[in-house]
Amino acid sequence: MDLVLAAVNAALESVTPMSQMQNVEKQLREMILGLEIGPGERLTERWIEGRFGASRTPVRAALLRLETEGLIGRDGRGWTVAPINLAELGQIAVYREAVEVAAVRLTAALEDRNGIDVIAAMLDSCDAETPREEWHRVGLDFHIELARLSGNEFLLRAVRDAMTRLSRARWLEVRDEMALGRAWAEHHAILAATRAGHADEAARLLSAHIAGSRDRLVTSLHDDRRGLRARGFAVVAA
Amino acid sequence: MDLVLAAVNAALESVTPMSQMQNVEKQLREMILGLEIGPGERLTERWIEGRFGASRTPVRAALLRLETEGLIGRDGRGWTVAPINLAELGQIAVYREAVEVAAVRLTAALEDRNGIDVIAAMLDSCDAETPREEWHRVGLDFHIELARLSGNEFLLRAVRDAMTRLSRARWLEVRDEMALGRAWAEHHAILAATRAGHADEAARLLSAHIAGSRDRLVTSLHDDRRGLRARGFAVVAA
């Protein structure tokens, strides 16, 4: 075990008490989502063990949890970072439309919809100077927080799961300034309809938003497949 | 380690090669879903270890996976079989309505809907002589197989997950003959609408079916809370 890393981890742990397993899981997830480990890349338990200064037991626990999140998978014997799967992205769009629309309909029917303003403020925290990374994060969080308002744990979990699986792909997507602005406007329109209690309109706007998002995403990734492969990323065709 | 059990497990493994982890996971799930281990009951890794003749490594792997299925949870330090949660059952009904309706709409729009006949045959395999346990299983499988026809992995997974979480509660539900027959008829009606490609009608029938199922389930469990508690089952109120 790397003593320096162990010391660093111990120091981190003194600030934020966290089990080794949670630590490994968190850091590994960040590396995968941040594309520091490319889609399709092989993972060995021993490498992770050395990388994070934890023993195999917590490493394996973390791998099992990340497997259920769909971020890694078994490749016969051995672990592999999940490839970018264009067919899967299309299926996720259908899935998230179902759960997100259900959630927003619930929310529109609630008495207390004050949480909407917090989400609006979150959107407005992004402006022209905001780095793209932040736009990316807020774009994902918007959908998660919107689902949270419904108060339904299962819908929230489903949306969070879908956004987790989408986040790598969305990060790879070639997005222009216009796309960011359009998404921002659509998000606000969805919030407005929900705040007013117009469930049908909110649902319609949200469906359209998701469909548009899916089309841009799949098109962008499909066009850039060559570039992604050149970076060593495994891409599975639709 | 119990040598007899180990020998039995070894014998089973020779017939169906299955890792210890899968074996523990499968058997433990069956015990939980079959209420051989009651809701709310405490689990210790050492007890499971001895019970199934496996060491703690596969036991922990199985526990981690069952945790993500919602069948067990952490109780601070330690593991607990998930209690029957009436509020959760209501939320699951909303969740499954969203995903099942989405799935059936997809299926109704498919060119090839031949799989529907297989499901119909499955329903018809139950008659007056069929044991209640089989009715129970077919009732769950109907929804899973219907979702599978959609071809969307995520909708299927969501439905399977929801039915897993519901299955213990449905098993506890006080069901009369009429309820079984009514569910059978509703299932067939949903299939007929789907086969005909009438997406709206299929969605409407399915929504009504799920809502009715939820009402009967929650009412039944609520009325029998005293009885459930007497059996040592933890029941969390809505």
Added chain:
DNA sequence: AGTACCAGCCTGGTATCCCAAATTGGTATC
């Protein structure tokens, strides 16, 4: 009798060791 306290036990968390299987690299043979 009530309460504060302490020792021992039990638990999950972690590290480490062993093993069988699979991969790999080289080598000898055709």
Added chain:
DNA sequence: GATACCAATTTGGGATACCAGGCTGGTACT
């Protein structure tokens, strides 16, 4: 040069040893 084969290494799967923290039961003191 291609290929079949074998040994060494590496891998994940499993078993076990050890640890720190918490719970429990008993005891001693008030």
